[in-house]
Amino acid sequence: MKNFDEDTIVAISTPVGEGGIGIVRLSGKDSIKIANRIFISSDGRKVSEFKTHTIHYGYIIEKSPRHQDTKSQVTGNRKPITVHRKPNIRQEVIDEVLLTVMKAPRTYTREDVVEINCHGGMIALRRILELIVEVGARVAEPGEFTKRAFLNGRLDLTQAEAVLDLIRAKTDVALRTSINQLEGELSREINSMRDIIIDISASMEAMIDFPEEDIEIDTTRSWLKKIKIARKKLESLRDTYHDGAILKDGIMAVICGRANVGKSSLMNLLLKRDRVIVTPIPGTTRDAIEDEVNIKGIPIRLVDTAGFGKRTGIVEKKGVEKSHLYLSNADLILCVLDGSEKLKKDDIRLLNSMNERCAIIVINKCDLKVVLNKKEIRRIAKTSDVIRLSCLKKEGLDKLEDEVYNKIWSGKVGSSHQLMLNNARHKNAIDKAVDSLYRAEEGIHKHFPLEFLSIDIREGIDALGEIVGKTYTDDILDVIFSKFCIGK
Helix, strand or coil, rough: CCCCCCCEEEEECCCCCCCCEEEEECCCCCCCHHHHHHEECCCCCHHHCCCCHHHHHHEEEEEEEECCCCEECCCCCCEEEECCCCCCEEEEEEEEEEEECCCCCCCCCCCCEEEEEEEEHHHHHHHHHHHHHCCCCCCCCCCCHHHHHCCCCCCCHHHHHHHEEEEECCCCCHHHHHHHCCCCHHHHHHHHHHHHHHHHHHHHHHHCCCCCCCCCCCHHHHHHHHHHHHHHHHHHCCCCCHHHHHHHCCEEEEEEEEEECCHHHHHHHCCCCCCCCCCCCCCCCCCCCCEEEEEEEEEEEEECCCCCCCCCCHHHHHHHHHHHHHHHCCCCEEEEEEEEEEHHHHHHHHHHHCCCCCCCEEEECCCCCCCHHHHHHHHCCCCCCCEECCCCEECHHHHHHHHHHHHHHHCCCCCCCCCCCCCCHHHHHHHHHHHHHHHHHHHHHHCCCCCHHHHHHHHHHHHHHHCCCCCCCCHHHHHCCCCCCCCC
């Protein structure tokens, strides 16, 4: 592992592009020393003289050996200030800024931190970044600020990962779930189960160290009771993963159907805006079109596909091939039918392919005379999930959204206090812990030697330790923090 304490790191912490404010962040033992060299405050004080957690107005300056002036005035929107110089040194103002000083240990990384709020143009941000690197810092790796927060004990690993989930949250519900984990809700639950198992381990190790003591029946009963409590709680937590993963990553819903049944109209209706071109001409949509929609707190990647049917042109054929590819990877299929027409061969072919798939049949154009029979559709597609609507009249959308919600969601999205698992790494570790506890239970019932039982218990402890970061490797940390943006 790198000796990260030796380096002071710097990064631009705001998105690339133009904005009112841009932030350059430093962390490390030389942060204040570096800031002293590049910042001139309006009152003439050095950064090292500032109290912690205070903000100061001034300028970022770059020194270059050009002129012999010993002083001049820097002017901005405020009263001119006098900048004293060494002989033969010219000081060029890069930007007018607000500088925040936060001294260890009460900082995000538990190191000295300096944040420079400058104007949000890329030129100013890059020049400040380059200047700081020249003075002695190095550019931070992805997620290195949060990685230092973890390694310095400011956050555990679940809280560190929650930071990334918070940044990437696509809905209000996902945001609340991430905040709960950042506040340590998941950590407390995992540590609680881990403490129970550690208590069992300590008891077993004591028995191993003093083999002359007989194991009492009450002792094994106590072990079994505690193991069962921990295992059941871990299983309950693991069962939330399906819903938690949906909140975090969302699903892909693919709209399919033959040409001119209203697929693009349905996509516009769900998005509540005109995203896709709609015309009476069949085959208007030749390529798949994607967009994001939030349905009752669930993030959904919505895909409008080219219409199925006989296509002669190369472009049309490619579009249909792409539609089949999207369908094969879809989490949810919205199969659209024209309610004003009887089923055609392409409709029947599609309905047959819906068997054993997560699908909703949507009968569109219900503002016209409906000639389709729901029973026939259900018989072919072997599903009861059939919704009638009119994209033209914008009728039936609420029923469709309810059906989508019920189809993919098994929990209660509205609960902001529900503890959810949304990370595959956490689930895999809980799987390992549950398996080890099952083996320990079975071993106790079969009177296995304590040495064997203690191995299973220790594996459970280590698996839960991986979740919160009590046990980890450099490779695990590299994988986790490589997903972060630079500057966080």
